[in-house]
Amino acid sequence: MASMFDPQDPQYDARVRETFAAQRIMLTFGARLVRVAPGETDIELPYREDLGQQDGFLHAGVITTVVDSACGSAALSLMPAGARVLSIEFKVNLLSPAKGKLFVARGRVVKPGKNITVCTGDFVTQDGTKLLAIMVATMMCVR
Amino acid sequence: MASMFDPQDPQYDARVRETFAAQRIMLTFGARLVRVAPGETDIELPYREDLGQQDGFLHAGVITTVVDSACGSAALSLMPAGARVLSIEFKVNLLSPAKGKLFVARGRVVKPGKNITVCTGDFVTQDGTKLLAIMVATMMCVR
Amino acid sequence: MASMFDPQDPQYDARVRETFAAQRIMLTFGARLVRVAPGETDIELPYREDLGQQDGFLHAGVITTVVDSACGSAALSLMPAGARVLSIEFKVNLLSPAKGKLFVARGRVVKPGKNITVCTGDFVTQDGTKLLAIMVATMMCVR
């Protein structure tokens, strides 16, 4: 499916992947950026016990971390060359316990803007059948 | 300063500490529960490079993880014996980059309830002089 | 398009319309419930100057009021007979100034639950071409 958005920076893919690679927490978690398109990214996260809360499911904050990175990466893909992205704020609703072996965080731009970009994100089981969490995030473009 | 709330479970302190200790992600991050009072908890987090985002500051999701745990612990401290706490949703505003050596996440109950407890949380530098992030969280009591 | 959800109460349509009619603020605003389906409702709001903010656009709080009612109505449509719905919390992102003659607020259930139902909502121009605001809302079922 084609993206709704035109990237300003033809090198957007490389730039998003580079920024992702510089996020040490993604390495710490074992998260992988598996898809980049204009205004859209997917990050995979395999389950690990050491990312869990008290019942062994993924901690809500771990989910948030990965979905926030997906949203930030999606926003960054539409920003001009040289710009950086910062999360101003986000809200997350946890819908179901994150049980499973492999998860996907999907970030999507809803409204790009010169200064402010609004994204939605979600966190699903790898086959996409179960919606575990949703996010709305406000991102800022820093030049 | 005395807490505004009376705990229902006289063993609240032990129960909150036990639940915290069962959250594997807290160990992964090196976070320590340093204070428990009725409706209030503080968690310390030393800076580590491997918890960083692309500029080396703590990732917004790491901050969220720790403040969410502080809020959940605060909510749990007022719940009856045997109850568990679940985060339904939270919102975080990131106010300043998390630069520093040692941080504190503070969770406070604003409105306890039989089913739903609302908390506010923040994330500050260890000396309390700089406010880095604020959270509002909705917690559910599961019996 | 068929709804994804089965209503528990066969009289859901009448019950949602009755509750809507009892919301005096909807009458005050001139808002009309124009569609009810299981887990989905649409509310129309004609522009009026006396609902405006300082630039003459609809006030963010007016938008919120109508989208919250759409989300609450959507949640209520899936609740059992005799239940009432309460908004626990919501978050709204304002994407564009609400200019126009006629607007639609759409409420959709994302995750129904015995106690907690999570909805998303939006506010669009009447032809559906312009997205003006988005909401995520947490609703409680009160028996």
Next chain:
Amino acid sequence: MASMFDPQDPQYDARVRETFAAQRIMLTFGARLVRVAPGETDIELPYREDLGQQDGFLHAGVITTVVDSACGSAALSLMPAGARVLSIEFKVNLLSPAKGKLFVARGRVVKPGKNITVCTGDFVTQDGTKLLAIMVATMMCVR
């Protein structure tokens, strides 16, 4: 109590009052701006039946409207002369039904900024004894 913030515009008080007066919805609701200080405003709202939800309490959206205006006014009080304020997003938690004759919405700046100002707000009974709702809001300065 002295405010924590220094206004950039010595005419901040008149400017905030003027912008408030231009918000037609405030007149529609019968809301009054009763206090302006640098980074802080209070708005009073008398109860009226025609602002109610289905149980006769103030509608969550009405509460939101007034607290959003209090937060926006607080943010505006710290902005330079000629600037306008826009709500980017807010989150509201409803803590108790809004029963009473007179309410106060209080907006407070938490973090002022050149482009983005973060505020917290609340909605209380007029004597300040009962906390009915809390808000976190992100405001933008438009020049």
